[in-house]
Amino acid sequence: xxxxxxxILFGTLVALFVSVNALFLVWMERKxxxxxxxxxxxxxxxxxxxxxxxxDAVKLVSKELTLPKEGDKFLYLLAPALVFAxxxxxxxxxxLGPGLVIRDLNVGFLFVTSLTNITFIGIFIxxxxxxxxxxxxxxxxxVAQNISYEIPLLLSTMGVVLIAGTLKMSGLVAAQEKLWFAxxxxxxxxxxxxxxxxxxxxxxxxxxxxESELVAGFHTxxxxxxxxxxxxxxxxxxxISSAIATTLFLGGWRGPLLPGPxxxxxxxxxxxxxxxxxxxxxxxxxxxxxxxxxxxxxIPLGIANVFLTAVVLVFLK
Amino acid sequence: xxxAETQEFLxxxxxxxxxxxxxxxxxxxxxxVARDYRKQNYFLECLTAVDFAECFEVVYHxxxxxxxxxxxxxxxxxxxxxxxxxxxxxxxxxxxFEREIYDMFGIIFAGHPDLKRILLPESAEIFPLLKSxxxxxxxxxxxxxxxxxxxxxxxxxxxxxGAGLEEAPTGDYYLNLGPQHPSTHGVLRxxxxxxxxxxxxxxxxxxxSHRHHEKMMEIQNYLACWPNFxxxxxxxxxxxxxxxxxxxxxxxxxxxSPRVEHIRVLTTELNRITSHLLWMGTFLLxxxxxxxxxxxxxxxxxxxxxLEMATGxxxxxxxxxxxxxxxxxxxxxxxxxxxxxxxxxxxxKDYHGLVTKNVIFEKRTxxxxxxxxxxALSYGVTGPALRACGVRADLRRDEPYSIYPALDFxxxxxxxxxxxxxxxxxxxxxxxxxxxxxxxxxxxxxGEIKTKTPKNVPxxxxxxxxxxxxxxxxLYLVSDGSLNPYRLKARTPSFSxxxxxxxxxxxxxxxxxxxxxxSLDIVLPEIDR
Numbered sequence: 001x002x003x004x005x006x007x008i009l010f011g012t013l014v015a016l017f018v019s020v021n022a023l024f025l026v027w028m029e030r031k032x033x034x035x036x037x038x039x040x041x042x043x044x045x046x047x048x049x050x051x052x053x054x055x056d057a058v059k060l061v062s063k064e065l066t067l068p069k070e071g072d073k074f075l076y077l078l079a080p081a082l083v084f085a086x087x088x089x090x091x092x093x094x095x096l097g098p099g100l101v102i103r104d105l106n107v108g109f110l111f112v113t114s115l116t117n118i119t120f121i122g123i124f125i126x127x128x129x130x131x132x133x134x135x136x137x138x139x140x141x142x143v144a145q146n147i148s149y150e151i152p153l154l155l156s157t158m159g160v161v162l163i164a165g166t167l168k169m170s171g172l173v174a175a176q177e178k179l180w181f182a183x184x185x186x187x188x189x190x191x192x193x194x195x196x197x198x199x200x201x202x203x204x205x206x207x208x209x210x211e212s213e214l215v216a217g218f219h220t221x222x223x224x225x226x227x228x229x230x231x232x233x234x235x236x237x238x239x240i241s242s243a244i245a246t247t248l249f250l251g252g253w254r255g256p257l258l259p260g261p262x263x264x265x266x267x268x269x270x271x272x273x274x275x276x277x278x279x280x281x282x283x284x285x286x287x288x289x290x291x292x293x294x295x296x297x298x299i300p301l302g303i304a305n306v307f308l309t310a311v312v313l314v315f316l317k
Numbered sequence: 318x319x320x321a322e323t324q325e326f327l328x329x330x331x332x333x334x335x336x337x338x339x340x341x342x343x344x345x346x347x348x349x350v351a352r353d354y355r356k357q358n359y360f361l362e363c364l365t366a367v368d369f370a371e372c373f374e375v376v377y378h379x380x381x382x383x384x385x386x387x388x389x390x391x392x393x394x395x396x397x398x399x400x401x402x403x404x405x406x407x408x409x410x411x412x413x414f415e416r417e418i419y420d421m422f423g424i425i426f427a428g429h430p431d432l433k434r435i436l437l438p439e440s441a442e443i444f445p446l447l448k449s450x451x452x453x454x455x456x457x458x459x460x461x462x463x464x465x466x467x468x469x470x471x472x473x474x475x476x477x478x479g480a481g482l483e484e485a486p487t488g489d490y491y492l493n494l495g496p497q498h499p500s501t502h503g504v505l506r507x508x509x510x511x512x513x514x515x516x517x518x519x520x521x522x523x524x525x526s527h528r529h530h531e532k533m534m535e536i537q538n539y540l541a542c543w544p545n546f547x548x549x550x551x552x553x554x555x556x557x558x559x560x561x562x563x564x565x566x567x568x569x570x571x572x573x574s575p576r577v578e579h580i581r582v583l584t585t586e587l588n589r590i591t592s593h594l595l596w597m598g599t600f601l602l603x604x605x606x607x608x609x610x611x612x613x614x615x616x617x618x619x620x621x622x623x624l625e626m627a628t629g630x631x632x633x634x635x636x637x638x639x640x641x642x643x644x645x646x647x648x649x650x651x652x653x654x655x656x657x658x659x660x661x662x663x664x665x666k667d668y669h670g671l672v673t674k675n676v677i678f679e680k681r682t683x684x685x686x687x688x689x690x691x692x693a694l695s696y697g698v699t700g701p702a703l704r705a706c707g708v709r710a711d712l713r714r715d716e717p718y719s720i721y722p723a724l725d726f727x728x729x730x731x732x733x734x735x736x737x738x739x740x741x742x743x744x745x746x747x748x749x750x751x752x753x754x755x756x757x758x759x760x761x762x763x764g765e766i767k768t769k770t771p772k773n774v775p776x777x778x779x780x781x782x783x784x785x786x787x788x789x790x791x792l793y794l795v796s797d798g799s800l801n802p803y804r805l806k807a808r809t810p811s812f813s814x815x816x817x818x819x820x821x822x823x824x825x826x827x828x829x830x831x832x833x834x835x836s837l838d839i840v841l842p843e844i845d846r
Contacts, residue, residue, distance in 0.1 A: 037611035133492050137514065137827060204605065204677060213603075213828050215499060283677050284605025286828045287514065 010102050014091045022235040026053040028269075029235075029276055036280045063224035068131050071221065075129035080222070080229035082122030086115040087236045094243050095169045097253045097260025108169035109161070112244060113154065116199065119233065120146040123208065123218050126230070130221035138217030141287050142201065142208035148294040149198040149205075155302030156191035159309040160248050173252030182249040187305045189249045191298050193274075196241035198290070201234065202275055204282040205290060242271035326388070333567060335780030335791075336378065336389040344392045344401055347377070351407045354379045354388075360694045361404070362387070362782070364414035365806040366394075366422050367795050368448050373424055375401050376793065378780065378808075382694075382708050385716035387780065394424060403429035410697035413816045421446035421531075436524040436845060445532050446804075489517060492827075496525050500603045500831040503841030505815075509822075509830065516830060519822035521815055527845040531805060538800045539565060539639075539774060547633035549809060550843035552595055555588035555624075556785035558637040563718055564781035564792045568774045571640045576764035578720045580646055581637060583757045584627055586750040587654070588634070591617045591624075592786035593743045593750075600740070600835040601672065604681055609672060616664055619657050626650045640768030651758055658755060665748065673744065682737040686821040686833035689734060696817035700788025700810050701746060702837055704730045705738035712784040726753050736836040743838070773798055787811050787838055807846060811839040 027042070027050055034041030042049025067073060093108040095101040105111050120142055127139020161167060163184065164175035175181075182189045198205035209217030219230045246252060246267040253260035255267075285293070326340040342350055351361070363378040373394040380387045394401050403426035404411035415426040416435040423444040426432055434441060443450060495506035504525035510517040530545045546557040559581060566572065573581075598613030621631045627646045628636040636643050672678055688698065693706050703710055711728040713721040729745030731738030776798040782791035788810025795804040814837050821833050 033607070037608050038615050039611065133490070140514075206605070207828070213500065213831050280608050281671075282606060283601060283675065283681065284828075285677055286681055286826060288826065289680055 014088055014102075018088060018091070018232070018236050021239055022232045023053045023057065025235040025239065025272065026056075026231075028272070032273065032276045033280045036277070057228065060228045061225055065224045065226060066221070068221045071131040072129040075125050076221075077226075079122050079126035079129060080226045080233075082125060083119045083233045084122075084229045084236075086118040086122075087233055087240060090115045090240050093169050094240070095173055095247060095252055096264050101170060104168060104170050107167050109157065109167045109172065109244075109248070112240070113150075116237065116240065117146065117150065119237065126222070127218040130218075132221050134214045134216075135218050135220045138208045138214045138220070142218060144287065145198055145201075145205065145208065145290060148291055149195045149298075152191050152294060152298035152302045153195035153199060155299065155306055156185075156188040156195060157248060158302075158306045159185045159188045162306070162309050162313060169247055169252075172248055173254065176251045176254065180249060180251045185249070185305065185309070187301060189245075191302050191305070192245060192249065193271075194298060195294075196245065197275060197278065198294070200237040200241050200275075202238060202279055204278070204284050206279075206284060207287050207290060238272060238275060239268065242268045242275065245271050331385075331387065333570070334778065335564075335567060335782065336387045339389040339391070341391045341393065344394065347390065347392050348402050348404060348407065350390055351377070351379075351404050355407050355695075358382070358694065359386075359388075360697050361408040361410050361414070362697060362789065363780075363791055363793060363806065363808040364404075364411055364418070365793060365804075365808075366418045366424060366446075367804045368422060368446060370448075372396055373399075373422060375418065375424065377404075378791075378793070380782075382703075382710040383715060385712070385782075387782075389778075389780070399423065400425045400427055402427055403432075405429050408697070409692075409695040410813050410816060413812065420444075423447070434524075436527040438524070445529060446535075450532075488512060494519075494830060501834065501841075502599060502839055505834075505839070505841050505844075507818075507830065507834070509827070511827070514826045514828075516822050516825045516827070519819065519830065521818055523815070523841070523844050525845065526842050528842075530846045531807065534802055534805045536801060539802065542802070542805070543638075544633070544635045547630075547635045548842065549807065549846055550785065550787065550790075550811075550840050551633050552840050553588055553592035553786035554632070554634040555585040555636065556783055556790055558634055559585055559719075560781055560783040560785070560790050560792050562637040562639065563783060564779055564794055565639050565774060567781055568777065568779045568794065568796060569639065569771050571768055571770060573640050573768055574764040574766070575720070575762045577641050577766050577768075579757050579761045580627070580642060580766070582720055582724070583654075583754060583761070584624060584634075584636065586753045586757075587620050587624055589750045589786045590747050590754075591620045593747050594620075596743060596835075596838045597668070597672075597740075600832075600838075601678075603831040603835040604678065606672070606678075609668070612664065612667070616661055619661075623650060623653050623657065626653065638767070639770045642766045645766045646761075651761070654754065654758055658751065661751070665744075668744070673741070679737065681828075681832060682740060682836070683735060684733070685736045685825070685829055686836060687733065687735045688817060688821060692817060692820050693734075696820070697813040698788070698817050700785070700814065700838075701742045702739055702788065702814050702817075704728065705742045706734035707732040712782055712789060716782060718783065724753050724756055726750075736832055739836045739838075773800065774802075782808075785810055787840065787843070788814060809843045809846065811837070811841075811844045815839050815844055 031041045042052035045051040045055050067076065090112045092102050093105050093111055123142045124139045127135040160172065160181045163181070164172050166172065201208050209219065219227055222230060246264060250267045253264040255263035326338045329336055329339055331337045359379040359381050361377065362380040365376050367374045367376065373396065375392050375394055377390045378387060379390065392401060401424055403415055405415060406428065412430070413435060415429055416432060418424050419426060419432050420434045420436050421444060433439060489510060489512045492509045492511050493506055494509055495501040496504045501507065506522040506525070508520045508522060510519070530549060534542045534545055542561065546561050547554040550557055594613040594617045598610035601609040625631050627650055628634050628643070688702065688706055690706050690708060693703050693708065707730055709728050709730050714728060726749045729742050729749060731741050774796045776796055779794045779796070780791065782789050790810055791808040793806040793808070794802055797803040818833060818837065822830060825833060
């Protein structure tokens with residue numbers, strides 16, 4: 001019985017956090033991009049336009065939900081949920097502070113990466129069921145991109161896992177008590193950043209939705225709340241990959257003076273800021289160049305890093 | 318001069334008529350003449366028709382890169398025959414020109430590979446440039462054409478080209494890029510034949526913003542034509558003003574005062590910078606870089622403020638007049654421009670640092686959309702797209718007009734003919750234009766800004782060409798001495814430049830299509846007119 005209460009309580013909390021977080025991130029993205037682009041961003045709704053995204057959300061909810069004429073209705077409706085639900089589940093293992101983790105699984109890190117992969121099935125289904133060529137092209141690109149970048153992503157974390165000797169999220173944080181893994185494994189950290197940008201479909205790797213080429217990519221045909229779910233999903237994915245970067249490479253919740261959750265959020269939002277900074281600075285890569293980058297640069301580099309780490313560890317023993 | 322010895326060619330004064338020689342040949346000889354010109358590296362600058370009471374006259378203007386040597390060749394097509402030989406196999410640019418003539422006059426070009434409507438909907442049954450077409454708002458012909466356009470819109474999906482082919486199990490398919498698409502810079506439709514993401518072929522389909530300026534100008538007097546030019550190429554409208562002013566001044570035999578000439582060049586060059594800035598912003602937007610767009614627009618706004626001081630307008634300029642200007646520039650314009658230049662120079666450095674040397678940008682644009690010199694000649698490509706192929710051709714030097722001969726500026730070229738070269742050429746052109754502007758600022762002489770003009774344009778045929786931001790903009794005027802132009806053909810640069818995209822698309826990926834399209838710097842209202 002208490003288990004059920006716990007599930008409901010945490011479920012509600014996570015859902016609440018995700019929506020507030022997404023609203024905040026959208027506002028942050030607008031402000032960051034505005035600063036980079038000689039603009040001021042939203043100003044009028046709430047303090048510094050903080051409530052602008054709330055107003056936009058209300059607008060989105062009130063929009064008509066359209067269905068493509070020749071689309072596959074069942075899959076079309078399933079896709080947004082399939083994209084969004086796994087991202088919610090990923091919060092299960094994020095360590096916010098000492099002991100502040102919903103389920104400290106033994107395979108915590110693997111759990112997150114396997115969950116985030118499900119979203120790509122959702123994206124492919126979205127593109128396929130829309131019966132739109134732009135959407136299909138977008139989802140094809142998404143799948144190709146995901147498969148390619150999954151490998152460097154996991155390779156980059158293997159070095160960290162070798163040093164820490166555990167896949168448990170809390171164990172990974174504990175192993176960084178003296179020194180952050182970003183300092184021990186700088187190459188791995190960079191590979192991880194690149195690969196997680198690609199995993200979250202963020203510029204310069206945003207080819208699945210490349211608006212100047214594919215109109216809106218895989219979610220071209222979605223409107224209203226269904227579109228909002230994709231949108232929410234994107235920002236949640238950015239948050240999760242930044243949170244993992246924090247946990248794996250930046251010492252997690254560890255930090256002086258302030259309590260753990262504050263440090264965790266501060267570090268995560270700092271990583272998110274870097275992600276936004278990159279997005280508003282670079283042009284987009286082409287899909288074949290993206291693949292080349294993964295297979296010819298990131299993966300060899302990742303393998304070399306794992307090999308080096310292993311050799312050094314053997315010698316230290 | 319080719320074929321001059323056949324004595325068909327009449328020497329003419331280029332200063333007065335815009336062409337060096339002129340000839341009327343019989344229709345069955347035109348292909349031979351064109352082949353001769355092609356061999357001597359002439360390109361087909363303009364091809365149009367005029368509807369006279371007795372017969373149609375099809376007019377070919379050939380010109381050369383480097384110092385202009387324009388010749389005009391005409392053929393007469395009797396109305397009962399209504400047929401002329403096609404030059405599409407000799408000059409690729411003739412393909413679209415001939416389709417336009419067919420569209421507007423109904424003249425059939427024998428041997429044309431695909432003679433169909435180009436600016437009007439395919440189901441149209443009218444030929445608007447015929448003198449018999451009155452175009453009265455409530456006339457039967459207009460009602461009919463409106464009905465057809467409506468039907469066309471409704472049946473759009475059903476009559477898509479290649480619609481039936483999609484069922485075939487070959488793996489290739491058709492994709493309509495446009496008419497509503499974020500990166501077509503207006504309403505352009507590119508029909509792409511794709512294999513996965515690889516482009517097998519692409520065909521641009523134009524005419525969606527066709528307003529028929531040429532017919533409009535036939536039914537209004539010369540002065541009333543001014544606003545039409547600001548609305549063809551709304552991004553670089555000042556060059557279009559320049560072209561029309563030169564044309565009519567040539568015909569009337571008047572020359573504006575030095576003050577007018579200086580202000581004209583100043584505003585035109587400032588306008589050229591705004592045009593290139595807008596191009597740069599949108600082009601990088603196509604490549605997925607958002608931020609440069611805002612920087613370019615920030616700079617552009619400042620120039621627009623300066624131009625607004627002079628003209629009172631920010632976009633569709635209507636500033637020049639025959640032998641003068643609409644109004645004088647205010648005294649604060651010169652200091653404002655001087656204050657703008659240093660900040661802008663600093664910005665240009667930022668652009669080069671962030672974009673020109675950006676690895677992703679270079680990787681995406683180098684070696685893409687290559688246009689060879691020979692293709693450029695065949696398609697009549699002009700402007701920065703031609704200079705990117707390594708051809709030093711710029712009418713400001715080749716056919717000097719106004720005060721350009723006295724100014725110190727270079728004609729930037731690049732050698733690869735790819736998207737990256739086009740970017741480099743335009744970036745250098747911004748600097749050259751800035752050089753011209755700073756030269757003029759201090760020496761604008763005092764003087765009148767209006768000249769006494771004769772009432773009518775004398776009878777005759779006149780041709781004028783200027784270097785607009787996108788290439789050669791030229792006008793061909795047939796005047797019967799009355800208050801309105803009898804025929805005024807506008808040769809717009811993007812029309813020919815866009816037709817060359819057929820050569821650049823095969824082998825590209827879908828992502829490259831928008832990059833190639835963006836690199837040509839097309840303005841659709843100028844193409845569709």
